[in-house]
Amino acid sequence: MDLTAARAEFEYDGVKKNPRVAYALWCLTGLFGGHRFYLGDTARSIAMLFTLGGLGIWTLLDVFFIARRVRTVNQSRRATIMARHGLVEVAG
Template sequence: MLRAEDEFASISKDPRIAYALWAVLGIIGGHRFYLGDTGRSIAMLFTLGGLGVWTLLDGFFVGRRVRTVNHRRRAAVMARHGIIEPANPRHG
C-alpha cells in the first residue's frame, strides 16, 4: 500500500500549479498541457484559447479537472498494485 501511495504521490497533479499555469499561460493551454489534455491543449494553442472564451471558462473548471485526473491516476496505480478501493460517490 505504501509503495502504491508513493507512486501516486509522484504522479499526482497540484491544483495550485494548474491554476498558476491557467493564470499565466491559459491563453495557450498551459494548464491543459500540465494535466495531460494534449488534444485540447493544441486546440487552445492554435486558437488562442478559443479567442479567450475557453480560457475564461476553464478558470471555473481547473480544480474539477485536477481532481478527475488525480482520481483516474490513483485508480490506475492502485489497480497495478492489486489494491481495489471503494468507488468515490462524487466521481462514480
C-alpha cells in the first residue's frame, strides 16, 4: 500500500461510524434522535427531538434501518476521502 492510500485509510478510520455505537445510542436516546445526530442526519434528528421520535413510531422503525444507514454513511465518507486523495475505488 502506498503512502497516499495509507493516509487516506487512516483518515477514514478516524471518521467512520460504528454500528454498535449507533445501536447503543438508539437504545439510550432513540426517542430524541441521538443515533441520527451521531450519523449526521441533523434535520431528521431535530424532527425526532421535537416529536419524541414521531411519537415512538420513527424510533421503532429505525431499529431496522440503522445498520444500512451506517453502511451508507461510511461508504459516502470513504468515497469522499478517497477522491480527495486522488484515489479511485473499484466497485466490487
